Amino acid sequence: QVMVFAADQEDLFVRLTGFFGRMGFSILDAKVHTTRHGYALDSFMLQDTSNSARYRDIVALIEHELGALLLNPGEPQRPSSGRISRQVKHFPVTPQVSLRADEAGRHYILSLPAADRPGLLFDVAEVLAKYGISVQAAKIATLGERVEDTFLLTGGGLSQDAQVLRVERELVDRLQV
CATH class of the missing domain: 3.30.70.260 (ACT domain)
Structure with a gap:
């Protein structure tokens, strides 16, 4: 589960969904809220579709890469299309x-x-x-x-x-x- 608490930004939801898709995660469940004071409080339940990395490695990678995404917002990037079941x-x-x-x-x-x-x-x-x-x-x-x-x-x-x-x-x- 990943919790995001940050100042709300333009296209934040698009960038977050693209980020998780590019990282190889499927979003199983999400709760997205914007506070009255302009903050995003988002919770994502993720599944690693590649099953390739250990839990601690995944956590460190998400913390680092997601932090960089929130600090340096850019254009939303489309995740790879993957395979349809x-x-x-x-x-x-x-x-x-x-x-x-x-x-x-x-x-x-x-x-x-x-x-x-x-x-x-x-x-x-x-x-x-x-x-x-x-x-x-x-x-x-x-x-x-x-x-x-x-x-x-x-x-x-x-x-x-x-x-x-x-x-x-x-x-x-x-x-x-």
């Missing part, structure tokens, strides 16, 4: 995207059940960043070969129906296996 290829899950306003109308809730694959969370985060949408909170759940992700969002012109449709359409396109 045989089960997903033969029993695909049709992605569903639901983006709606919450009861108070101040935030928007994005729900994404879809087939899991390497780089999926990065693709979602990249689309949101493209439209200037901020992730205020997120619950990421990987259930075998399926993900059920929920995001609390602000910004990006989501009060306009046409913008909501554009975002939903692009997410569906990016989530196709």
